[in-house]
Amino acid sequence: MTCRRFASAFVAVTLGATPAWEPLSAQVRVLPNPPVVVDSADPVALLVARLDLEKYKGTIKGLTQFGDRRQGTTRNRDAVDWIEAQLKSYGCANVERITYEYNPPAFAERPANAPAAAAGAAPRPVSTQASGGGRARGVRTRAGVNNDSLAQPDARLRALNAEPSVNGMRQEVYCTKVGTTRPDEMYIIGGHMDGIGWGEAANDDASGSAIVMELARIFSDPAVQTERSIRFALWNNEETGLQGARAYIEQRAKLQGIEEPRGSGKYPEPKWLGMIQHDMMMFDHGMPNLDGTMRKEQRPEADVNIEFQINSKQADASMKLAFLLHQANSRYATDYPAQVGPHMTNTDSGPFQDLIPAVSLRENERGTQVGSGWDPHWHQPTDLFKTFSDADFRLGLNAAQTTLGAVGKLVGATLKR
Template identity: 65%
Template sequence: MKTSIAPAPSLFLAALLALALPSAQAQTAPAPSPAAAAPDPVAALVGQLDLGRYKDTIRGLARFGDRRQGTERNRKAIDWIEAQLKSYGCATERIRYEFTPPAPRAPGTPRPTGTGGGRGGPSGQGGSTLFGTRAPTSVNENPLAQPDERLRALNAEQPDPKGGPREEVYCTKVGSSRPDEMYIVAAHMDGMGYGEAANDDASGTALVLELARILNAPGVTTERSIRFALWNNEETGLNGASAYVAQRKDLQGIESPKGSGRYPEPRWLGMVQHDMMMFDHGMPVAHRDSSGNTVTAPPPEQRREADVNIEFQANSRQAEGSQKLAWAFRAANDKYASDYPASVGPHMTNTDSTPFMDLVPAISLRENERGQQIGAGWDPHWHQPSDLVSSFSDKDYLLGLNAAQTTLAAIAKLAGARLQQ
């Protein structure tokens, strides 16, 4: 019979300690440091937006007065915009088209509702009725209503009533891996009213220019292409955007020359318009002016609940995709905008996204809902001589900058923006 011999106590304890030692060392040794989290390229890009630069770009456009279509001041503004885009390293092109003015309105016939009388498109105007205080709205067509003599002289030239050739400019950031797909980021550069068209729509044009500057900077790449477009003739009925659609919609996704990997008109994934970005002072209220007269107008200060309005057209053929795009922008605002929130509404109308809305997901960003609020007198500077750089406070400009933060964040994410380390 085989017998076992128990180890001596000292040897037994030594064996236990030997077994336990690796575990004890693992508990006391410092844990390896986790790999540093990769920086968020979207946050880095949004951080490059600056209120001072945004205001300076608006001032640069305001130097050309209201930039009314068909005038020398309009053509000079287009040249200036193209020079800015080229300075950012963004290759520019121009769209050329013929503008035929609509038939003159009969005396006493009201101007069609909307920005510059622009149409609502094949799906109608949209918008909703505001049950509350309303202020009258109109379009100033009297150049002598401008009290500033310098500005009155700058805006004196009138467009040829017969119309004629027109131009608009855009530039393209070519995608690194999907150059055949594209988002369009746009605003209109023309204005009216014999002011400086600072809000309508230098505020949107400056936003697009600032995004073009940041996304075309050295070291920034995007998987998909981005086109930065500044439309002309918005105020006469969305003619510039409509000309672009008519000339280029059938060219989408066609490689030219074949085998080159170049796509003069990449396939549209989404269109984002920016039109009047800054003034959200709230509903008109009755109050006494400095002369003691009772007037109905919005409050003088930006309201605390001001927001960026993101609109899609609920009865367009691309409504489902447009709504998804709008909510993607709302999510970008939630994460990256510094001061003002965003709201989503289904009544996009009367701006340059309208010609696109039945072809591609399309949204517009604005200061107010177009059909409900601007049409009820929420912006007293709309198409007036008072649409001046000096009419807006830093809070107003900050609302426009928050719209820029929203669009830059959303487009950077959707287009696959990257920063070289």
């Protein structure tokens, strides 16, 4: 069996006879985390053990070399090329691209150098109803998108992010692990590679894209076999309204389960069994303090949020998928527990939610917490690789362990010895 190891050290409180005057600190012993024990008889546990913090960080670092990767720019296209090269280097089969057009009206995005709000402008009202449902509670601060280049003090990064987005062709990359006995069925694992805010989009969403890429690396090992197929998708245009995910559905949905060529046993678009999205995976420092500041360290009780949309047509099946991930977290994640919430919103699983079971993994509840300012780096110049500590990166790694554990079971993964 695997052992759970929480991010915070286990705290043991001595309950014996203690003088009334003795301070609480004298009654507390901080114990070391127990070692993680891998069940060698469980192939999924062996695959999860191949996830590595430094490799995960390295993939995030590789994505941040392209700055914020805003869609419609050279840096975005260069990042797409880099992702494709990485997937091919892993041996991931059928590396392909979705090509689509994105031509919004000129007012759809603020000019890159425009401030978020005019000086002296009246503050916008703050709603208590969160996006996707639920009710925002607790301490809340303003959240928005930085569009001011001068807010980025790093001249090199400011220059890298300077090219504005232009209308036209967009592309995104995906690859596939082909199943051995049910190649006509698959699960989709996604993250979005584009970002905004004049930073490096390290958390939003290199942290989620790196999970997708690291799972692609592990499942692409020829020694790993799966009964069902898995598709690893790196969406584009998430920040402008999920256009990349929508383009994928528009182009590929009607091709599901069609053998091509007939009699070949090949299915270019296997039937979709479920979609698992990863979007902002690393920052769970709790709600803001009363003065609007945030604690500097990852909170000891940080967790992986698994969300489904309770109002979707696939709510029951999505909830079941969410709890399968929750169960996998209990078995395979080394540090941080998971919790399930019913208000998935504002990410690439949304366009899938009425079609198939769809869930999103997050650092916090998207609507009620991220939308209330619980991540001060969201769409800001401070969303940089160097902003985050190993405790933050480890939260993302635990999400990867959660997804790999669940998907490994769902697709019947085995490992040749």
